[in-house]
Amino acid sequence: MRITETADLWYKNAIIYCIDVETYLDSSGDGTGDLHGVTQRIDYLAEIGVNCLWLMPFYPSPRRDNGYDIADMYGVDPRYGDHGDLVELIRVAHDRGIRVIADLVINHTSDQHPWFKAARRSKDSPSRDYYVWRADDPGDTSEQTMFPDEEDGIWTYDERTGEWYLHHFLHTQPDLNTANPQVRDEIAKMMGFWLQLGLDGFRVDAVPFAINQETLLGHDEHEFEEPHDYLRALRGFLQRRASGQGSAVMLGEVNLPHEEQLDFFGGAEGDQLTMQFDFFTNQRLFLAMARHEAAPLAEALSSRPALGVEPQYANFLRNHDELTLDLLSEDERNEVLGAFAPEEQMRFAGRGLRRRLPGMFEGDPRRLKMAYSLLFTLPGTPVLFYGEEIGMGENLEVPGREAVRTPMQWTAGKNAGFSTAKPSALSREVTQGAFGPEHVNAAEARRDQDSLLHHITRLAKRYRESPELGWGACSIIQTGVSEVLAHQLSWEGKTMVLLHNLGPEPTVADFTLEDQQSGTILMDLLSDESCRLDRSSSSRMPLGGYGYRWLRVVGENDHRLL
Numbered sequence: 431m432r433i434t435e436t437a438d439l440w441y442k443n444a445i446i447y448c449i450d451v452e453t454y455l456d457s458s459g460d461g462t463g464d465l466h467g468v469t470q471r472i473d474y475l476a477e478i479g480v481n482c483l484w485l486m487p488f489y490p491s492p493r494r495d496n497g498y499d500i501a502d503m504y505g506v507d508p509r510y511g512d513h514g515d516l517v518e519l520i521r522v523a524h525d526r527g528i529r530v531i532a533d534l535v536i537n538h539t540s541d542q543h544p545w546f547k548a549a550r551r552s553k554d555s556p557s558r559d560y561y562v563w564r565a566d567d568p569g570d571t572s573e574q575t576m577f578p579d580e581e582d583g584i585w586t587y588d589e590r591t592g593e594w595y596l597h598h599f600l601h602t603q604p605d606l607n608t609a610n611p612q613v614r615d616e617i618a619k620m621m622g623f624w625l626q627l628g629l630d631g632f633r634v635d636a637v638p639f640a641i642n643q644e645t646l647l648g649h650d651e652h653e654f655e656e657p658h659d660y661l662r663a664l665r666g667f668l669q670r671r672a673s674g675q676g677s678a679v680m681l682g683e684v685n686l687p688h689e690e691q692l693d694f695f696g697g698a699e700g701d702q703l704t705m706q707f708d709f710f711t712n713q714r715l716f717l718a719m720a721r722h723e724a725a726p727l728a729e730a731l732s733s734r735p736a737l738g739v740e741p742q743y744a745n746f747l748r749n750h751d752e753l754t755l756d757l758l759s760e761d762e763r764n765e766v767l768g769a770f771a772p773e774e775q776m777r778f779a780g781r782g783l784r785r786r787l788p789g790m791f792e793g794d795p796r797r798l799k800m801a802y803s804l805l806f807t808l809p810g811t812p813v814l815f816y817g818e819e820i821g822m823g824e825n826l827e828v829p830g831r832e833a834v835r836t837p838m839q840w841t842a843g844k845n846a847g848f849s850t851a852k853p854s855a856l857s858r859e860v861t862q863g864a865f866g867p868e869h870v871n872a873a874e875a876r877r878d879q880d881s882l883l884h885h886i887t888r889l890a891k892r893y894r895e896s897p898e899l900g901w902g903a904c905s906i907i908q909t910g911v912s913e914v915l916a917h918q919l920s921w922e923g924k925t926m927v928l929l930h931n932l933g934p935e936p937t938v939a940d941f942t943l944e945d946q947q948s949g950t951i952l953m954d955l956l957s958d959e960s961c962r963l964d965r966s967s968s969s970r971m972p973l974g975g976y977g978y979r980w981l982r983v984v985g986e987n988d989h990r991l992l
Contacts, residue, residue: 479890823865
């Protein structure tokens with residue numbers, strides 16, 4: 431099912447902002463963030479330039495995995511509010527031109543979900559086949575678990591029924607059997623419910639795990655020719671249900687190399703996931719920053735398969751999980767860990783970092799601003815994790831992934847302005863130290879024109895004014911300077927040249943554009959500077975330590991100013 435001719439491809443030039451409702455703003459004073467608190471901050475997000483809000487799970491949950499262990503797919507956790515609060519949040523966001531997406535978890539449920547409770551009571555339960563069971567001992571599967579520090583394998587023995595059930599994540603998150611047509615119907619019904627309430631799409635969790643089960647090809651009813659047919663079915667359902675309301679999206683979590691990611695788009699033209707996080711480029715980016723060399727990132731951008739009109743990559747510097755490095759070689763991974771997580775407590779499961787950028791960069795404002803300039807100029811759609819815009823740090827005293835999921839720092843006052851409750855009543859502990867609220871908070875950042883908040887706001891404005899960044903074809907430009915990433919983005923006759931110095935020392939980037947014409951102007955979109963080129967001479971662009979330039983290529987007779 432294709433929608434190119436009539437679709438609103440708003441996500442191609444969007445700015446996505448991820449929020450953990452529990453830690454964003456507590457409007458009731460009970461110590462836990464809530465939906466009404468998020469609604470109160472919609473204007474703040476609009477000021478930054480956000481036009482898509484991604485809500486992490488707000489569903490009822492025992493919260494063994496930050497809410498991704500869902501006990502009721504149709505519910506709203508009463509700690510956060512109710513369906514009325516969610517609908518009001520969506521209404522206010524839409525009124526400000528902000529779309530709203532939420533997490534769609536199709537790989538597993540909580541072990542407290544009614545389906546699983548019924549499934550483990552009896553092998554004859556109608557819900558038994560909603561999950562994946564086996565009667566034989568699976569043996570050692572410790573290398574397959576996503577939580578090696580907490581789980582010793584991906585199968586857990588259930589004493590009541592004498593069989594093992596599958597869970598790629600925690601044992602309290604049993605995997606759904608998506609081969610079962612009843613499960614697929616339940617998932618579609620749930621998607622339809624949230625779309626009807628006004629959501630503009632979903633961030634789809636752990637996609638490869640949900641469709642790569644061997645059972646998906648071996649179920650007796652409604653067999654798929656291959657597992658990706660299930661993603662095609664979900665995309666088709668989404669398009670039918672969202673018709674007439676603009677294009678709803680499926681933004682997929684697919685931590686795989688580029689060629690395998692292409693399969694999850696459904697090929698270059700795409701009939702499966704609308705968007706995907708580019709984990710491969712993210713990990714090469716951090717390798718490049720650890721080395722102060724552009725080559726790893728340039729190679730990653732060059733290896734990206736070309737996409738058609740609809741599919742889109744989503745770029746990020748930080749997300750709500752650990753900053754995983756599992757697509758790097760062991761030596762490369764150790765380089766990044768050595769540079770940005772020298773202490774063991776800064777690492778997660780031997781494969782990632784449980785830190786935010788300010789701590790990793792030792793608070794260097796030049797490096798932080800360069801990194802976010804790079805985020806907004808990578809071809810694709812930028813995604814921000816709450817608090818990134820003000821430079822929040824991590825709390826390493828908090829276990830596991832939750833080190834980066836601390837309360838949003840609104841002010842320097844009590845509880846960082848997050849809640850009026852007693853500090854002991856907070857659902858999460860506020861970050862302390864150099865990046866705590868006394869030093870980093872939104873109120874002070876709004877008053878400081880040189881703050882990271884204002885920097886990101888300016889970048890967002892320029893990004894929204896520059897369709898080349900979201901739509902353009904990318905090519906790498908050679909400068910002869912190993913620290914400098916230079917890339918060009920072109921779309922419908924418009925071209926931009928982006929320069930980023932990944933090193934701390936000033937340098938000069940020397941480059942020539944393809945088909946360079948005399949009189950061509952390189953107009954800097956972040957300053958008042960520009961330069962005129964002739965047909966043969968190269969351009970010499972000075973860059974400060976961790977410097978960056980956004981250059982619009984303007985012809986001699988082109989009167990565009992932007």
